[in-house]
Amino acid sequence: MLYATPTPAEKRVALREALASGRLLRMPGAFNPLSARLIERKGFDGVYVSGAVLSAELGLPDIGLTTATEVTTRAGQVARMTGLPSLVDADTGFGEPMNVARTVQGLEDAGLAGCHIEDQVNPKRCGHLDGKDVVDDETALRRIRAAVDGRRDPHFLLVARTDARAVMGLDAAIDRARSLVDAGADAVFPEALTGPEEFAAFRAALDVPLLANMTEFGKGRLLTVQELTDLGMNIVIYPVTLLRLAMGAADAGLDEILRTGTQEGVVDRMQTRAELYDLLDYASYNQFDEDVFTFRL
Incomplete structure (x- = not known):
């Protein structure tokens, strides 16, 4: 009744333990708190809070128009309605490095189990659209370092998202991902990969958990849970699926x-x-x- 029984700290530990198990964690995107309950009831492993969905809820395109307050508030409403760990899209961290640190602390306070911070420039674009751009290496690394420094709960999962594949190519994207891990990222979200071969290349290059984005109408085909497991992925998100169905x-x-x-x-x-x-x-x-x-x- 009211809210989930597990505490945010317990959910973060549960997420870390699930990642350590080696199995693929399936996280559909919740478009409101009630849908998060449905995701849990169906037996999924976690809940994802998509920036694109949150923007769409507000009638806005996903181009960085939402604020840290809007994202933190809505993500917290979703997180506290489920016993599952919730992972949220924190865009570029909503400002300069100090803002990134504050964003992470706000998400911790809101009960999230983790977030991802991306390396796009502002105004950002949906990761599967053309015309996006990424920041330089040092700016990208500062964002992740700031997130790490701002984090107070070491179990809060910090995922570095890189959109470099579509801008600079696969090899450059892998090099950037390595640098983001060196800066302290716990996991990597390589956005807009075009097929299994590219997922396999990331898996061969990195030894941290990898997140696969199975969004409809994207750059690559939709891979099955078995295919993603065979490729060594650790988390799969279905960010906009429920909203599109609804x-x-x-x-x-x-x-x-x-x-x-x-x-x-x-x-x-x-x-x-x-x-x-x-x-x-x-x-x-x-x-x-x-x-x-x-x-x-």
């Missing part, structure tokens, strides 16, 4: 009302009231209310 269904439902004058034709595709109340743990709230208001000495 918005697709919402679009069809509104069309049905316009076409027929009623939603009757799509009721069988809806989550039922009973299913919603079960996911919300409605009965526990009623029990809590009764225990408090019927209590007598």
Whole structure:
């Protein structure tokens, strides 16, 4: 009832232990706190909070328009509704190195288990779009060093995302990833790789956990869990999948009302009231209310 039972510290330790197990951790992107509960109920390993999804929720494109406060607040709302560890997209850290350090501390306080910081210039772009650019090596390294210095809980997972593959090529992206690890990153998120061969090249070059982004309509084909496991990936995110499914269904439902004058034709595709109340743990709230208001000495 109310919020998840495990503490943020316990969830961070759980994430570290799961990474050490060697198995692939599957983290769908939650588009709100309720969907995070559904992700947990279905048996996934963690919850991802996508910057693209958070921007879209606000009706904004994913070009760095959101603020640290908006991201921290929403990510915290998601994280506290699930016992799973939550990993959040912290974009470029929302400013200069000192801002990056403050961002990491804010995410720690909000209950996140980790975040990723990227090496794009501002204004940033979605990692699978053309026309993006990355900062120079020293600026990229300063961001990660600042994140490491700002971190207070050593179990908070700091993931360095590099978008260098699309800008400078695969070899340069691997070299940058190595430098980011040397700067203190716990894991690497190589964005917009084009296929299994490139994932394999990163795996051969680095001995830290690697994150694979399986986003629809991206640069490469969608790899299966087995394929990613065989390639040695450690985390896979599905950042916008649930939002796209939900918005697709919402679009069809509104069309049905316009076409027929009623939603009757799509009721069988809806989550039922009973299913919603079960996911919300409605009965526990009623029990809590009764225990408090019927209590007598």
